[in-house]
Amino acid sequence: MTTASVRGKSGQSRWLRQLDARLLWPSKALRKSALAAIDLIIIAVSVTLAAVGRFGMDLYIHTVSGEVTGWHYASIAAGWLVTLWVMGSYGLQLLQSGTEEYRRVISASALLFGVIGTFCYLTQNDFARGFFLLLFIVGVPLLLLGRLLRRQVMNNARRRGHLQSPIIVAGSPTSVDEISNVLRRERWLGYRVVGALTADAVDETPAGLPVLGRVDDVANIVRGTDMYGVVFTEGAFPEGSNSFRRTAWQLEQMDVEMMVVPAMTDISAERITPRPIAGLPLVMIDRPQAQQAGRWVKRLFDVVGSALFLLLASPILALVALAVKIEDGGPVLFSQVRVGRNGELFNCLKIRSMVVDAEARKAELMQQNQGAGVLFKMAKDPRITKVGSFIRRFSIDEVPQFWNVLRGDMSLVGPRPALPTEVARYDQDTSRRLDVRPGLTGLWQVSGRSNLSWEETVRLDLYYVDNWCFMQDVTIMARTAKAVLGSSGAY
Structure with a gap:
């Protein structure tokens, strides 16, 4: 593929790309x-x-x-x-x-x-x-x-699509697609993938990303373009480290960033300690943090936070309870059995947002399921009441779960609380989610909520379990407020 083709794959006009990349920065x-x-x-x-x-x-x-x-x-x-x-x-x-x-x-x-x-x-x-x-x-x-x-x-x-830096992703077609999907979803990082480089002679990756050439020809491909950098992922150098060294030499005189995605993924920076030995870039990895997520610091945070929020939200709860009761005369609270830490069952509380016989009507709606994996979701579920539609939009229906947090059934932050029928379909890796208390919010919510695929939801939950730290909980709580107010992915 020609240099002009590389420039034309960015999705923006040439002058706008230069305005973003050159005039502003x-x-x-x-x-x-x-x-x-x-x-x-x-x-x-x-x-x-x-x-x-x-x-x-x-x-x-x-x-x-x-x-x-x-x-x-x-x-x-x-x-x-x-x-x-x-x-x-x-x-x-x-x-x-x-x-x-x-x-x-x-x-x-x-x-x-x-x-x-x-x-x-x-x-x-x-x-x-x-x-x-x-x-x-x-x-x-x-x-x-x-x-x-x-x-x-x-x-x-x-x-909003501005200040995006054009990059190329090099590696095996499957690895290229995985990295490209993450960068497209997380647009705030500022990377715009314009093409791929592979060791194989193919025209495009399985996801349809155009292949611009082979990895060993990267210098000729990026020369004369406004490319910001090249991301090297798994499969980029099947011949070993010498190939990477030669590629680095080729890019030495160019103003192009080199980024490497290591084979080990979903490990937070706090668990990584570089330790070069005799020219080998060894990396020390701390043990997973699932046990730390059950210690007293997190529990104290849960108790204080849930008690304070319940106190502040009590006037809103009273008004919503009155509205639910007036609409159809049914019960205000809805209790559902969920699976907690280490597989223990508990009654998860919510403000009822559906008709009284919602569970009985679920079977007839299964063919319209829009949920990912083992989840059942519908964007326009006919069982949702008028009051329920409003409180679900801003997650008000989940406020009673702060009582579950106060009791110790749940945590403020953690994996999504699962149904027993969902847990029965877990594989061994997914069962790792049960090593910590389920959360009222978590990475799954602040990263897209219902818009995420099942695989991505599981990946985020496992990342949280393995890389727990207190500051991450605080950050997720802050991001949750923004996600809830924006009602993104909530239905």
């Missing part, structure tokens, strides 16, 4: 400079607020007297910016996802203030300690907030 150096400029503005604002907060109306007097001068302010701002740069806070690979970007900001700030404090102690300089305390308290949160807002703006732009 012309180069890596300029991207880093833009981020540094944003931080400099935030630091300047922080210095001003800290100075006013410490000296108030006497700011001019203290400045004129020499206690704190404009030179001091400028030096602190410049030193903070340099420390952020030296600590790698502007590495572009950190700016799309994960918490490493925020951790480096905190580490760089702590290092700077530690150095200043040590210097003042050794020189016995009582240099406006209140000013520095305020600067740290104000400046660090503002830097973190600025980066969070920048990430949200960028992610939203990418979801």
Whole structure:
């Protein structure tokens, strides 16, 4: 396939791609400079607020007297910016996802203030300690907030099809399709797959992605294009590591990113520790975290969170209960047997959103099932009541499950609670979902809810079980609020 063909597969006109990739973010150096400029503005604002907060109306007097001068302010701002740069806070690979970007900001700030404090102690300089305390308290949160807002703006732009970086995925046709499907779904990452490279002579992958050529010809294929990078996945180098080394040499003089998808997948970065030995890139993997997900920290989080939410939601529950009762006179609550941790059964509570005889009518609707795998779902289920349609849209029907969380049947975050009939059809791998308490929300919900395939739902649940950490629970709870308010995938 010709270079012109590569350029034409992107789904956007040439001028718009260049506007996104070149005009808005012309180069890596300029991207880093833009981020540094944003931080400099935030630091300047922080210095001003800290100075006013410490000296108030006497700011001019203290400045004129020499206690704190404009030179001091400028030096602190410049030193903070340099420390952020030296600590790698502007590495572009950190700016799309994960918490490493925020951790480096905190580490760089702590290092700077530690150095200043040590210097003042050794020189016995009582240099406006209140000013520095305020600067740290104000400046660090503002830097973190600025980066969070920048990430949200960028992610939203990418979801709308802008600032997308064209890439090629190289590997076996099946592996290429798996990676491409993930990147298409997670558009906020900013990667647009324009084609594939394989070791086999085929025209397209099973999913219909055009094959642009062979992996060993990657340099000729990307030369002269606006390609951002190449993702190498399983099957890209059947001849061994020497092939990868030669490919890296070919791309050495090109402004093209090389990304490798390792054979081990669904392992969080927190469980991975690189340990190169004698030129071998060994990676140490911590054990799965299913046992940690049952410890007291998570249980305390569940108890406090569910009790607080039930208290706050009680007025809404009362109004909804009244509406359900008025509509058809049936019971307000619906109880259904679900499978909990280690296969234990419990009664899962919901506000009734369907007609009273919904279970009896389910059999006649099985042929219209739109659910994935063992799940039963219908986008326009005729059994749903008028009140039920509203409360399901915003997941109000699931609020009584906070009582299940308080009792210990469920957790705030975890795999979806399954029916006994569904569990009976689990294979050995899927049964791993039962090693932790089922959750009121989870990765399955914030990643698409009913729009996910069964295989993807299971993959996300198993990822959660194996890679549990407390901060992940907090993040999922925050993302759940956005997913519920947007009612995406809910029916």
